[in-house]
Amino acid sequence: MDKDSKKTQDESQQPEGMSRRFFLKGGSSLAAIGITTLAGAGLGTALPAEAVAPPAAGKEGYTQSFANLGSGNGETLVKMARDIFPHDKLPDQLYADAVAGYDADAESKSMIMSGLASMDAIAKKRFGKRYADVALEADRLEVLYAIEDTPFFQKIKGGLVTGLYNSKKVWPLLGYEGSSWQYGGYLDRGFNDIDWL
Amino acid sequence: MAAKFDLDDNGVVVIIGSGAGGGTLANELAQKGVGKIVVLEAGKHYKLEDIENDEWAMFGKISWLDKRISAGAWHHTKDFPNLPAWIVKGVGGSSVHWAGLALRFQQHDFKTRSTYGHVPGANNLDWPVSYEEMDPYYSRAEKKLGVAGAAASGMPPLPENNHYKVIAAGARAIGYKDIVRPMAINSRENDGRPGCQQIGFCMQGCKIGAKWSTLYTEIPKALATGRVELRPESMVLQIQHDKSGKVNGVLYVDKNGKKQLQKARIVCVAGNSIESPRLLLNSASSMFPNGLSNSSGQVGRNYMVHTTAAALSIHKAPVHMYRGTAIAAVVSDEAKLDTNRGFFGGYHLEGLSIGLPFAAAFIRPGGWGREISSALEMYDHMTCVWVCGEDMAMEQNGITLHKTEKDHYGLPVPVVSKSDHANDAMLRIHGLAQWRKLNEAVGAIRTVDMPPYPASHNMGTNRMSAKPRDGVVNKWGQSHDIKNLFVSDGSQFTSSSAANPTLTIVALAIRQAEYIADSMKKGMI
Numbered sequence: 001m002d003k004d005s006k007k008t009q010d011e012s013q014q015p016e017g018m019s020r021r022f023f024l025k026g027g028s029s030l031a032a033i034g035i036t037t038l039a040g041a042g043l044g045t046a047l048p049a050e051a052v053a054p055p056a057a058g059k060e061g062y063t064q065s066f067a068n069l070g071s072g073n074g075e076t077l078v079k080m081a082r083d084i085f086p087h088d089k090l091p092d093q094l095y096a097d098a099v100a101g102y103d104a105d106a107e108s109k110s111m112i113m114s115g116l117a118s119m120d121a122i123a124k125k126r127f128g129k130r131y132a133d134v135a136l137e138a139d140r141l142e143v144l145y146a147i148e149d150t151p152f153f154q155k156i157k158g159g160l161v162t163g164l165y166n167s168k169k170v171w172p173l174l175g176y177e178g179s180s181w182q183y184g185g186y187l188d189r190g191f192n193d194i195d196w197l
Numbered sequence: 198m199a200a201k202f203d204l205d206d207n208g209v210v211v212i213i214g215s216g217a218g219g220g221t222l223a224n225e226l227a228q229k230g231v232g233k234i235v236v237l238e239a240g241k242h243y244k245l246e247d248i249e250n251d252e253w254a255m256f257g258k259i260s261w262l263d264k265r266i267s268a269g270a271w272h273h274t275k276d277f278p279n280l281p282a283w284i285v286k287g288v289g290g291s292s293v294h295w296a297g298l299a300l301r302f303q304q305h306d307f308k309t310r311s312t313y314g315h316v317p318g319a320n321n322l323d324w325p326v327s328y329e330e331m332d333p334y335y336s337r338a339e340k341k342l343g344v345a346g347a348a349a350s351g352m353p354p355l356p357e358n359n360h361y362k363v364i365a366a367g368a369r370a371i372g373y374k375d376i377v378r379p380m381a382i383n384s385r386e387n388d389g390r391p392g393c394q395q396i397g398f399c400m401q402g403c404k405i406g407a408k409w410s411t412l413y414t415e416i417p418k419a420l421a422t423g424r425v426e427l428r429p430e431s432m433v434l435q436i437q438h439d440k441s442g443k444v445n446g447v448l449y450v451d452k453n454g455k456k457q458l459q460k461a462r463i464v465c466v467a468g469n470s471i472e473s474p475r476l477l478l479n480s481a482s483s484m485f486p487n488g489l490s491n492s493s494g495q496v497g498r499n500y501m502v503h504t505t506a507a508a509l510s511i512h513k514a515p516v517h518m519y520r521g522t523a524i525a526a527v528v529s530d531e532a533k534l535d536t537n538r539g540f541f542g543g544y545h546l547e548g549l550s551i552g553l554p555f556a557a558a559f560i561r562p563g564g565w566g567r568e569i570s571s572a573l574e575m576y577d578h579m580t581c582v583w584v585c586g587e588d589m590a591m592e593q594n595g596i597t598l599h600k601t602e603k604d605h606y607g608l609p610v611p612v613v614s615k616s617d618h619a620n621d622a623m624l625r626i627h628g629l630a631q632w633r634k635l636n637e638a639v640g641a642i643r644t645v646d647m648p649p650y651p652a653s654h655n656m657g658t659n660r661m662s663a664k665p666r667d668g669v670v671n672k673w674g675q676s677h678d679i680k681n682l683f684v685s686d687g688s689q690f691t692s693s694s695a696a697n698p699t700l701t702i703v704a705l706a707i708r709q710a711e712y713i714a715d716s717m718k719k720g721m722i
């Protein structure tokens with residue numbers, strides 16, 4: 001036995017250093033693993049079944065108008081989403097889908113608005129332009145590094161983990177086939193088709 | 198068919214939890230003719246129709262999401278603050294989500310204290326049961342689970358999918374020889390369930406029931422005997438006892454939110470290694486002020502989760518690891534006893550696919566940028582490993598009750614505290630380095646190490662011991678202090694070994710059922 005002595009219940013309720021280490025974050029299932037969710041994006045809200053919408057005409061390349069946040073803020077948000085998890089092959093529309101829910105999210109509106117404003121302010125100070133107009137990704141990243149510890153950035157980034165990567169429209173573009181039981185699994189569909197080994 | 202018993206019936210055997218341990222015990226007791234069994238299960242009774250091939254949807258639907266608090270030095274404290282462990286709340290327990298890898302413990306795993314000697318900082322102890330005693334029960338468990346490739350079951354191995362082939366080729370290229378895959382998944386029709394169709398969502402629940410889960414094996418069989426009543430959505434709050442100190446009933450909240458007291462002749466606790474000790478601690482009384490069965494002070498201590506890490510390797514051409522059985526090749530060479538590597542215990546390199554949604558969530562919790570997106574973009578070129586290594590028992594790792602915070606049942610929230618032993622850190626580094634080598638040997642261009650997932654293997658918090666002062670239960674899982682109280686899940690484990698726990702949980706439940714049925718017959722309990 002390495003146990004030196006019998007501990008009382010009260011001692012056993014307080015392992016070393018534990019109380020200092022409590023982290024009490026939000027209660028939802030994804031908050032439990034540090035991922036925030038967003039109504040309208042990804043988790044739990046089945047995405048529309050139609051195929052990826054072709055990018056609408058115009059420089060934004062997405063159909064959302066961001067009526068509540070304003071179209072300029074919408075543009076910043078979509079660009080920010082791409083800069084957080086950049087996939088050159090994904091169209092803007094999929095990033096816009098991933099953040100579109102914030103436009104209807106009254107609860108977080110002020111946080112989003114002030115977060116976007118501070119991004120633009122930093123971009124203007126450093127590069128003389130609003131964030132969405134800064135041409136170089138490396139320059140825009142400087143802005144994101146400046147705010148990456150803010151709750152605003154954490155929220156947008158956390159939401160993207162599901163907003164983007166749990167989007168059934170994104171899956172095929174990143175090589176994931178999703179639900180398979182309705183096709184009889186992969187027994188006759190390539191579970192052992194590797195030919196390069 | 199399904200029985201119904203009176204709340205006042207004090208001849209009932211109450212089993213708390215319907216997972217790998219509790220579900221198996223219920224069926225084994227019923228098959229032996231034990232006449233009155235009530236299974237109380239906190240979660241809902243899901244059916245195959247409820248199972249979806251969707252990682253987040255299933256996680257949200259059947260995980261245990263009642264509040265828990267991560268504490269200690271592990272990264273969960275920061276990254277998974279309220280999700281220390283990944284456990285199911287539902288009929289079938291975590292056997293609904295489990296991947297089905299059914300490894301046996303090795304001989305030395307039952308004797309860690311005498312094999313390793315005193316390891317500073319660890320609280321290792323020999324089990325009061327040996328491999329030789331367990332051997333026939335392992336065989337019975339393998340037969341019950343229809344383990345593919347096990348002699349005892351007579352089931353052929355599962356076919357090799359792409360992910361298996363890449364890992365096995367890499368393993369052979371760096372000299373590994375012991376490549377295994379004993380899976381509790383039907384490789385052909387068996388036991389009234391179909392053969393595996395390579396659906397690939399084993400850890401979201403097998404949509405066709407090819408993978409063993411108590412949900413659609415032990416529990417319906419138990420109910421069919423007419424000796425068992427299953428009460429889902431029944432969360433046990435407290436185990437009660439009489440003046441002599443014997444347990445005599447359990448207090449629970451039923452599916453309508455009403456408190457009920459079920460009288461009992463015997464109580465078996467199988468709520469998995471966080472809830473089981475929590476329940477014993479919550480059942481403290483004036484006679485047992487430190488909680489039930491806690492004269493040793495070991496209830497809730499020695500929490501083990503396996504020393505784990507994960508990694509994704511990107512290959513030069515597509516692998517499509519998600520196609521087919523989630524567990525791919527398992528390399529066992531490093532699980533052998535060999536202290537020359539600088540650590541005690543060993544590990545398995547377990548090929549284990551995850552879908553894109555989970556890969557994104559776990560690749561680097563909190564991370565962002567091209568470093569991550571450029572890897573995820575190669576999702577279909579990936580192999581993925583889960584390193585499953587021995588975790589040393591340490592007394593301060595464990596489950597305690599929060600002093601003030603309560604959950605919606607009014608019970609103190611469990612605080613789940615875990616820190617690495619130095620041995621764990623060495624083992625983890627070794628495992629990740631070997632995985633990298635293995636993949637590079639077959640041309641991998643990049644490997645991304647990932648931190649451990651929320652703990653899916655939870656063990657040790659009501660451990661077995663020969664002497665009452667060293668642990669909570671004896672070699673039958675029977676409380677040292679209270680002879681009609683049993684622990685029937687992985688919290689009985691004295692050591693973790695490098696093997697996934699469930700086959701051992703099932704083997705112990707089969708063995709325990711014999712002991713309980715026999716003791717009841719003899720009027721001993």
Ligand SMILES: Cc1cc2nc3c(=O)[nH]c(=O)nc-3n(C[C@H](O)[C@H](O)[C@H](O)COP(=O)(O)OP(=O)(O)OC[C@H]3O[C@@H](n4cnc5c(N)ncnc54)[C@H](O)[C@@H]3O)c2cc1C
Pocket residue numbers: 213214215216217218219237238239240283284285286287288289290291292294295296297298299300400431432433434467468469470472473476653654655685686687688697698699700702
């Ligand atoms: C994703 C995943 C993959 C896994 N893969 C493998 C694998 O490949 N191989 C392997 O060996 N193991 C694997 N495991 C682990 C395996 O699932 C567990 O070891 C096993 O199910 C534990 O059995 P148990 O009886 O201790 O608990 P569980 O099966 O978790 O059952 C406990 C049950 O008790 C209920 N309960 C808890 N408290 C109460 C209460 N107070 N009142 C009423 N009911 C209560 C719970 O709701 C739950 O249903 C995996 C686990 C996960 C999550």
Ligand code: SF4
Pocket residue numbers: 185382392393394395396397398399400402403404405406407408521522523
């Ligand atoms: S691969 Fe599919 S069919 Fe086979 S066990 Fe897993 S989920 Fe079931």
